[in-house]
Amino acid sequence: MNTRKHWLSHFFAFFFVLCMTLGLTVYADEDMKVHFLNVGQADSTLITCGEHAMLIDAGNNDDAEPILNYIQNKAGLTHLDYAIGTHPHEDHIGSLDSVLETVSVDTVMLPNVTANTQTFRDVLNVIDEKGLSITIPEVGDTYTLGDASFTILGPVSDYGDDLNNWSIALKLTYGNVSFLFTGDAESTAESDMLNTGLDLGADVYQVGHHGSRTSSSSAFLDVVAPKYAVISCGAGNDYGHPHQETLDALSSRGIEIYRTDLQGSIIASTDGSSISFTTAFGNDSSSSASDGQGTDRSAGAVSDDSSYSQDNTASGDDPIVHITKTGEKYHSAGCRYLKKSDIEVTLSEAKNRGLTPCSKCNPPR
Ligand SMILES: [Zn+2]
Ligand SMILES: [Zn+2]
Numbered sequence: 001m002n003t004r005k006h007w008l009s010h011f012f013a014f015f016f017v018l019c020m021t022l023g024l025t026v027y028a029d030e031d032m033k034v035h036f037l038n039v040g041q042a043d044s045t046l047i048t049c050g051e052h053a054m055l056i057d058a059g060n061n062d063d064a065e066p067i068l069n070y071i072q073n074k075a076g077l078t079h080l081d082y083a084i085g086t087h088p089h090e091d092h093i094g095s096l097d098s099v100l101e102t103v104s105v106d107t108v109m110l111p112n113v114t115a116n117t118q119t120f121r122d123v124l125n126v127i128d129e130k131g132l133s134i135t136i137p138e139v140g141d142t143y144t145l146g147d148a149s150f151t152i153l154g155p156v157s158d159y160g161d162d163l164n165n166w167s168i169a170l171k172l173t174y175g176n177v178s179f180l181f182t183g184d185a186e187s188t189a190e191s192d193m194l195n196t197g198l199d200l201g202a203d204v205y206q207v208g209h210h211g212s213r214t215s216s217s218s219a220f221l222d223v224v225a226p227k228y229a230v231i232s233c234g235a236g237n238d239y240g241h242p243h244q245e246t247l248d249a250l251s252s253r254g255i256e257i258y259r260t261d262l263q264g265s266i267i268a269s270t271d272g273s274s275i276s277f278t279t280a281f282g283n284d285s286s287s288s289a290s291d292g293q294g295t296d297r298s299a300g301a302v303s304d305d306s307s308y309s310q311d312n313t314a315s316g317d318d319p320i321v322h323i324t325k326t327g328e329k330y331h332s333a334g335c336r337y338l339k340k341s342d343i344e345v346t347l348s349e350a351k352n353r354g355l356t357p358c359s360k361c362n363p364p365r
Contacts, residue, residue, distance in 0.1 A: 031271045032148050032174040036206065036258075037070055038265040038280060039063045040339070041234030041241070042091035045181065045206065047172065048075055052146035054082040055099060056170075056181055057092040061119060064098035070265075071103060080105045081145055085123065086167040086183030088115035097122040100130060107143075111155050112136045113166045137168060139196060147272075148174040153200065154185055156192035164209060165189040171202055175272020178202040180224055184209040190220040200224050203275060204268055207231045207250070211242020211259075221249055228256045228275070230268070235261040235336055262360075264336070281336075318346040319364045328355060335361035 032049040039059035044067050047054045053075070059067055071077050083105045085093040093110075100108065100123070108127055114120065127134060137143075137152040154169035167183025180202035182190070186209060193200060205226035208215030210233040229250050233241040242259070250257055258266045264280030321330040324341040330350035331338055335358055345353075347364055357363050 031269050032146075032177075033270075034172075034179055034204070034268045035070070035075070036230050036232055036260055036266040036268070037067060038260040039066065039232070040261075041210065041237040041239070042094065043086070043183070043206075043210070043232045044095075045232075046071060046075060047145065047148075048077070049146035049148045049174065052081050052148075053077050053079070054084065054145050054150075055080050056084045057086055057183070058083070058094060058096040058099050060091050060094035062094070064095035067095050068098060068102055071099070078103055082107045082109060082143070084109040084168055084170075086169075086181070087111055087163045088113065088117070088120045088123075089163055089184065090117070090119045092183065093123050094119055097126040100126045100132065105132065107135050108132050109135045109137050109168060111166045111168050113159075113163060115163060137170075140198065145172070148172060151198065153180075153193050153196070153198055154182065154189055156189065156196060159189065162186075162188075164214075167208075169193060171198075171200065174270055177204075177270040177272055177275055179204045179206070179268070180226070181206045182208040182215070184212075184215070186212075186214040187217040187220070190215065190217050194219060194223055202226050204228045204230060205255075207242065207246065209241075210237075210239070211246045212239065213243040213245040216246050216249060218249065221253060221255075225253075226255055228258065228268070228277070230258045230260075230266055232260045237261075261336075318348050320344050321347050321350050321363050323350055323353070323355060329358040330355045330363055331358045332361040332363045335363075337361075 032047065035046040037044040037046060042059040042063060043057040044059040044063065045056040047056070055071070080103055083096065083099060085096050139152050139154060139156055141152045143150055150170045150172040152168065152170050155166045159165035164184035164186050165188055167185040167189065169182040169185055172179045172181070178201070180200065190208070200223050202224055203226060205224050207229050211231040231242045247257065258277060258279065260266060267278045269276050269278070322333055322335065322338050323330050323343050323345055324338060325343070327337065329337070337358060357365055
């Protein structure tokens, strides 16, 4: 009698019974990852789950290159199960035409509303050219994404010309972990979602409308009751997003906030029981878990903003710094404020121009 084998078989039998008793699902497949892409003042979120993937929104018209680079090169995908345009505003469907042109997509979802813009017509044209059809999801519908699934929560009603409230809202669930996406839905749509009686509770909430005060109403936040909030917005955007009221409402509830304007692209990884976050700029990539077992297994996975480094190329005593055409600050190479213009000057030249150091990227002084 091989006692070791005997012991092992007892151990596995015990483990199996333990799992069954606790109702645990053992996820043998890969984790689910939710990638909140840094697309400035816009939204684009890529979800990967094993071999399956879904894109919720596709940034502005000029974000096609970074989004496709992320999908194809960073995530290594040539195919998406779903591409969802939450609503026909440019900052959500801007590069959806390019995505549909470049990668194959099974299901394209849009809400039942149109916009009289070239951006929207471009999306419709590609859908037509590719012989795709548009799926208009209904509240309560559930779709699968590998081992994950998502339920449609909005739009609940007809919102006329109010495109934000038409946003497709959905709750994505993997094991015991869930994420809520509401596009730019504002408090009217939020209140309609509450009235459906569907379960809105989620661990991670992508803050509606880029953190605008018109969304994330108290009643809504109280029911969603997330542990983490992710805000997709651009640094120094014209709208003042995220609004202070929203940040206060989140903080006062003890919700941990992640922001693409401050941290670059953000990846939330989950094994179905715990969640960990990795941020591109790496300045706050704290690993947190819903049950204390989180591991930062995707550390270093985001490299799209890796040019953001303390790479102050020195030239003698007068290091090179970076300035913009009109800004009043000087920066380190790769600072996110250099996206529109990036001019190299010496530190003394920058000081002569009366420029002061950027408080975010810590350039030489
Ligand atoms: Zn928007
Ligand atoms: Zn919008």
